[in-house]
Amino acid sequence: MSVARIPFRVLLVAPERHALRQPHAGGLEAVVWNRARWLRRRGHEVVLCAAAGSDLLGPNPALRLPSPRWTRAADASDSEYPEGHRRAMAAAFARVADHIARDGGFDVVDNHSLHGAPVRWSRTLGIPVVTTLHTPPLPDMVVAASALGGAPHRFLAVSQYTAQAWSAEGVDAIVIPNGVDTDHWTAGSGGADWVWSGRIVPEKAPHLAIRAARAAGARIVLAGRIGDEEYFARDVRPLLGPDARYAGALRQPELNALVGAAAVALVTPVWSEPFGLVLAEALATGTPVAAFDSGGIREVLSGMPGTAVVPAGDVVALARAASALAAAGTGVATRRAVRRAAEARYSLAHRQREVERVLLHAASDAPRHGLAAEAVAQVGA
Known part of the structure; x- marks a missing residue:
């Protein structure tokens, strides 16, 4: 039996700075975009929470995250936020949390946000959360992780270097490197440039x-x-x-x-x-x-x-x-x-199968996820 016959339902939370679509704004957006597509191809139900304009984003407005709005285009930054953006994100995450509680049908949250709020959901909502650490340690996320206690939460890091940096802040993570879709990143013949x-x-x-x-x-x-x-x-x-x-x-x-x-x-x-x-x-x-x-x-x-x-x-x-x-x-x-x-x-299939197994194990931590637990043994199919 394949995993596709025993699917899980995942809320995938993307970073909100840019929409998930081509041309990708950066490597982070490409990784999350590929994660959503790959999990769907495996037969899992992926509900995306991301910036407006993202591919694969459903019609529910509660799951649309506000991208930074800059007064002047010249002020736009990949490392800072405009005045008021963090307040807007706090309100947006409150709406998402309310949706998770009302829906009641998610097996696991696959979190790629660079904010602390989704990290806290494993404690405040009791839902399993898997957070991938894509960056050097961020204070808001470190504080959120320190308050988890025994909540059902797992952290992944994209490299050993990144895992060590977060571990120094008290956040331990499993290392699963990023992957690329080698069906689309194909061999070239080279050249002079x-x-x-x-x-x-x-x-x-x-x-x-x-x-x-x-x-x-x-x-x-x-x-x-x-x-x-x-x-x-x-x-x-x-x-x-x-x-x-x-x-x-x-x-x-x-x-x-x-x-x-x-x-x-x-x-x-x-x-x-x-x-x-x-x-x-x-x-x-x-x-x-x-x-x-x-x-x-x-x-x-x-x-x-x-x-x-x-x-x-x-x-x-x-x-x-x-x-x-x-x-x-x-x-x-x-x-x-x-x-x-x-x-x-670094093939996408190899790396995402490892992630899929982690998501399934995380989902099996919650009482309602017996079906997901049964699927853990089948993930290599």
């Missing part, structure tokens, strides 16, 4: 990728949503030219084609990167990766062929490492080996 993809914000430092490519005499193409207009205007746009092009925010098929046609991908975080989904995406296309050693980057790339890690912020070292990878990674056999390793470690 270098590539950088991701959110265009200071902590991702694409300007350093441009400088590294220029130092190596290579052309580079950047792709991604501009999350900080001031940073882009000050530090990125002046560096663009014949050898450095900005392709915009691309949908996944176009981004896959761009990354797969590159000689090497540069990943340049200058903050404590929890995971770095662009690493797995690039490797899934067979494109080698040169990256700064920041946060969980070294862990994610450890043992993977076609990769190099250099000290964070060292543009010269990045240029040298990327040049070497680009020269060595031109062969078909080399790119195939890179992709095979990415499929083995």
